[in-house]
Amino acid sequence: MSQLTTIEKLEILADAAKYDASCASSGTAKKSSLGGPKGRGGIGSTEGMGICHAYAPDGRCISLLKVLLTNHCIFDCHYCINRKSSNVRRARFTPQEVADLTLSFYRRNYIEGLFLSSGIIKSSNHTMEQLIEAARILREEHDFRGYIHLKTIPEADPELVHQAGLYADRVSINVELPTDAGLTRLAPDKNARQIEGAMKGVKSSIIEAKDAKKHFKHAPRFAPAGQSTQMIVGADSANDADIVGKASVLYGSFGLRRVYYSAFSPIPDASAVLPLKRPPLIREHRLYQSDWLMRFYGYSSGEVMAATGADGMLPLDIDPKLAWALKFRETFPLDVNRAPREMLLRVPGLGVTAVNRIIAARRHRVLRLEDIGKLTVSIAKVRPFICALDWRPTALTDRADLRKMLAPKQEQLELFAA
Amino acid sequence: MKPLDSPTQTSSYTVIMPAPDDFDFWRETARGLVQCGVSPDRIAWSEPGGAGDLFSGSGGDFPVPPANAPPPRASKRFLQVARNAALHSDPGRFALLYRLLWRLQSNPRLMEDKADDDVRRIEELDKNVRRDSHKMHAFVRFRLVEVNEPGAAQSEDHYVAWFEPDHHIVRANAGFFMRRFANMKWSILTPRGCLHWDGEIMREGPPAQRSDAPGDDPVEDLWRKYYASTFNPARLKIGAMLKEMPRRYWKNMPETALIPELIAGAQAREAKMVTAGEQDFGERPETLAAVDRAIHACRRCPIGELDNHAVMGEGPADAALMIVGEQPGDQEDLSGKPFVGPAGQLLDTHLQRAGIDRGAAYVTNTVKHFKYVMRGKRRLHQSPTAKEIDICRWWIESERALVKPKLVLALGASAARGMLGKTVSISRARGTPHPLEDGSELWITAHPSYLLRLEGDAQQEQTRLFEADLAAVRERLAELTA
Numbered sequence: 001m002s003q004l005t006t007i008e009k010l011e012i013l014a015d016a017a018k019y020d021a022s023c024a025s026s027g028t029a030k031k032s033s034l035g036g037p038k039g040r041g042g043i044g045s046t047e048g049m050g051i052c053h054a055y056a057p058d059g060r061c062i063s064l065l066k067v068l069l070t071n072h073c074i075f076d077c078h079y080c081i082n083r084k085s086s087n088v089r090r091a092r093f094t095p096q097e098v099a100d101l102t103l104s105f106y107r108r109n110y111i112e113g114l115f116l117s118s119g120i121i122k123s124s125n126h127t128m129e130q131l132i133e134a135a136r137i138l139r140e141e142h143d144f145r146g147y148i149h150l151k152t153i154p155e156a157d158p159e160l161v162h163q164a165g166l167y168a169d170r171v172s173i174n175v176e177l178p179t180d181a182g183l184t185r186l187a188p189d190k191n192a193r194q195i196e197g198a199m200k201g202v203k204s205s206i207i208e209a210k211d212a213k214k215h216f217k218h219a220p221r222f223a224p225a226g227q228s229t230q231m232i233v234g235a236d237s238a239n240d241a242d243i244v245g246k247a248s249v250l251y252g253s254f255g256l257r258r259v260y261y262s263a264f265s266p267i268p269d270a271s272a273v274l275p276l277k278r279p280p281l282i283r284e285h286r287l288y289q290s291d292w293l294m295r296f297y298g299y300s301s302g303e304v305m306a307a308t309g310a311d312g313m314l315p316l317d318i319d320p321k322l323a324w325a326l327k328f329r330e331t332f333p334l335d336v337n338r339a340p341r342e343m344l345l346r347v348p349g350l351g352v353t354a355v356n357r358i359i360a361a362r363r364h365r366v367l368r369l370e371d372i373g374k375l376t377v378s379i380a381k382v383r384p385f386i387c388a389l390d391w392r393p394t395a396l397t398d399r400a401d402l403r404k405m406l407a408p409k410q411e412q413l414e415l416f417a418a
Numbered sequence: 419m420k421p422l423d424s425p426t427q428t429s430s431y432t433v434i435m436p437a438p439d440d441f442d443f444w445r446e447t448a449r450g451l452v453q454c455g456v457s458p459d460r461i462a463w464s465e466p467g468g469a470g471d472l473f474s475g476s477g478g479d480f481p482v483p484p485a486n487a488p489p490p491r492a493s494k495r496f497l498q499v500a501r502n503a504a505l506h507s508d509p510g511r512f513a514l515l516y517r518l519l520w521r522l523q524s525n526p527r528l529m530e531d532k533a534d535d536d537v538r539r540i541e542e543l544d545k546n547v548r549r550d551s552h553k554m555h556a557f558v559r560f561r562l563v564e565v566n567e568p569g570a571a572q573s574e575d576h577y578v579a580w581f582e583p584d585h586h587i588v589r590a591n592a593g594f595f596m597r598r599f600a601n602m603k604w605s606i607l608t609p610r611g612c613l614h615w616d617g618e619i620m621r622e623g624p625p626a627q628r629s630d631a632p633g634d635d636p637v638e639d640l641w642r643k644y645y646a647s648t649f650n651p652a653r654l655k656i657g658a659m660l661k662e663m664p665r666r667y668w669k670n671m672p673e674t675a676l677i678p679e680l681i682a683g684a685q686a687r688e689a690k691m692v693t694a695g696e697q698d699f700g701e702r703p704e705t706l707a708a709v710d711r712a713i714h715a716c717r718r719c720p721i722g723e724l725d726n727h728a729v730m731g732e733g734p735a736d737a738a739l740m741i742v743g744e745q746p747g748d749q750e751d752l753s754g755k756p757f758v759g760p761a762g763q764l765l766d767t768h769l770q771r772a773g774i775d776r777g778a779a780y781v782t783n784t785v786k787h788f789k790y791v792m793r794g795k796r797r798l799h800q801s802p803t804a805k806e807i808d809i810c811r812w813w814i815e816s817e818r819a820l821v822k823p824k825l826v827l828a829l830g831a832s833a834a835r836g837m838l839g840k841t842v843s844i845s846r847a848r849g850t851p852h853p854l855e856d857g858s859e860l861w862i863t864a865h866p867s868y869l870l871r872l873e874g875d876a877q878q879e880q881t882r883l884f885e886a887d888l889a890a891v892r893e894r895l896a897e898l899t900a
Binding site for chain 2: 007010011012014017018019032033034040041042043044045047051052054055056057059060061062065066076084085086087101104105107108109110188263281357358360361363364365367371374375
């Protein structure tokens with residue numbers, strides 16, 4: 001077989017990496033390329049907020065060069081395009097090639113940094129060493145101070161995982177499927193306990209490094225942007241309540257920064273065990289919304305689960321916050337001039353920004369419905385759930401057809417539904 | 419007592435800004451005017467090149483604040499947003515800032531009143547400017563130019579970008595690019611002024627034109643390939659893309675030229691992905707004879723295209739035991755019968771020894787056609803790929819659904835995959851029953867051809883295991899059929 005060119009390898013290995021949803025480059029320690037040990041400064045910076053350098057027509061942000069080192073793999077996970085038994089074209093980068101590509105993209109301001117993952121070649125440890133080598137070349141030979149996200153391999157030696165955290169801003173280990181049964185069925189080579197063990201190891205390294213940093217200024221950083229994980233939605237029979245429950249356990253036990261959900265999408269050369277039809281994209285969106293409710297709106301996982309229907313699924317036509325409000329109507333209407341912050345956050349249509357504005361503004365005036373209109377995006381959605389100086393929803397909150405009134409038109413939800 | 423509530427001055431003034439983004443100048447001037455009690459309606463703010471207010475007095479001669487005038491007060495939040503709002507391209511921004519500063523003197527907490535129109539406007543300007551800065555950080559695209567200084571030993575890399583911001587944000591963002599690209603020599607050219615960094619010193623330059631920037635960079639081909647490859651055609655969300663990457667930025671970004679074709683091709687690509695995974699076999703055949711006819715016509719994987727014949731299973735149509743091999747070999751292909759070659763003969767010997775009647779069993783293969791490569795005049799056996807096995811599962815399952823065996827014996831890894839849909843290790847899977855969905859049992863052992871390839875101790879050891887497996891199958895079969 002003839003040697004592949006860089007552009008051919010990039011095509012294969014970027015295509016193979018795109019099923020990882022995360023492209024975040026935020027929440028890491030501040031770094032600047034000015035100054036430093038070599039006098040002339042290095043290359044790259046991170047300033048807390050991530051930057052999306054482009055958007056693809058799938059609506060996803062392109063922030064990092066997201067590639068696999070290789071898509072050869074000795075594992076045979078059914079949902080994965082790179083599994084051993086798949087007929088895809090295979091390619092392999094050297095760590096040096098990945099480092100060079102990252103730099104030439106970074107210098108042209110195409111990216112924030114690198115997200116490197118890999119199929120398993122030879123052994124888990126060998127693969128992990130290759131990933132670390134690419135990060136080492138960037139950090140040590142080129143004084144690269146941009147963002148690096150390394151996917152770690154749960155089966156690899158914990159010492160190697162630790163080394164990855166010293167070079168990377170973020171490390172991640174995918175739990176892949178929400179239930180152990182799903183994992184056993186679809187990823188026969190993976191083991192849920194091993195994955196959790198590796199996540200626990202990363203968590204304690206992060207805590208230790210943070211603690212050391214408090215006492216010693218030059219203590220090494222360990223994954224300052226924390227760890228994240230990804231779950232595939234719709235490849236097995238787990239319902240939304242299972243998924244929300246699993247996510248809340250993951251946030252609680254492993255201190256994860258983010259849990260990503262990836263709607264299972266039909267992959268070329270799919271395995272016979274998988275459904276051929278994709279789950280509606282909107283389901284993934286609803287799960288992210290419920291994730292937001294837990295992380296920023298003070299809902300417990302139990303409360304989000306209470307918003308699911310009898311089949312354990314979140315409604316697709318309305319968002320989970322509205323679903324919760326409709327189910328627990330006795331909580332409303334709330335007086336915008338008196339209600340505490342944590343209750344205002346439960347009003348459908350009021351986001352964190354709007355609630356902050358309302359709380360600041362009501363120190364100065366008694367709010368009328370018109371004022372609320374200026375502080376929020378749309379008053380129509382909010383109206384049935386609030387009281388203001390000149391407004392009471394009276395019977396509106398209790399109307400049987402309230403859901404129908406507030407649910408958006410179906411065709412607006414998913415323009416390109418399958 | 420609030421002395422500044424009522425204006426003490428009655429003349430009008432025009433302030434001409436030295437630069438459209440000079441916040442510090444505005445601040446100094448505004449402080450003096452507030453101290454002199456000049457009300458907002460008496461000041462016209464003019465940008466360089468902008469039209470001054472013809473009806474106001476001349477600029478430059480401002481009143482001197484009285485020595486005992488209290489310093490003007492402004493909340494922290496005001497200074498925070500004003501610094502950004504001053505960079506907006508709205509010509510009314512300086513007047514708005516002054517009006518707010520004026521009102522803050524009597525109402526120091528004004529900025530908290532988010533329902534106030536002036537407060538909302540300044541917040542909006544601040545937000546627009548922050549967004550424009552953010553888009554500049556994101557969408558500036560450098561192109562590499564190699565500069566050959568006369569006398570220099572080697573060429574020097576110079577990265578040059580062309581960008582068109584909506585607001586006066588260029589100078590304010592110099593720090594960002596300096597912190598990011600410290601060891602690079604770079605320039606950002608814009609119609610609102612330029613930035614040049616040589617690795618040590620930042621210089622500002624006059625406005626530039628698009629033609630001053632380089633027209634191409636070979637790395638953009640790589641970047642475009644990356645952009646096209648990382649896009650998942652199964653998830654088209656054009657609205658989400660346009661919201662964050664509005665069309666007005668597209669002209670200066672190399673990757674955006676691909677968007678129309680990516681969108682146009684997306685649905686076709688997704689459909690192809692689905693059909694590539696799908697094998698629509700239609701209804702299950704109702705008789706073994708129908709299976710026999712259908713497999714001869716099957717061309718769903720490349721093996722069917724080779725010069726070979728399909729080999730149908732053989733044995734009683736209601737057999738309690740089904741024995742499944744990998745695929746027909748050279749002799750099976752020629753004779754049209756399963757397990758007649760060397761491996762078949764070895765299997766017969768062992769079945770006899772174990773006391774299993776081959777004539778009572780239904781004997782068949784996972785893959786129906788012989789897969790081979792030509793070596794001279796010989797057809798050399800080749801293992802089927804997992805994909806080929808998965809496609810052919812349809813036939814073995816059709817046979818199983820008709821024969822309804824109580825026990826299936828899979829010989830080798832290919833047969834095990836054909837029955838389970840996943841790859842298992844023989845050494846771990848052998849010796850125990852695996853329940854199948856229809857209630858029957860699957861037993862897995864090695865393929866007899868594996869025994870043929872071994873020599874010496876290894877062959878003896880594997881033969882012993884193989885015999886043990888067959889013995890266990892015979893016992894279990896006796897229990898199941900009792």
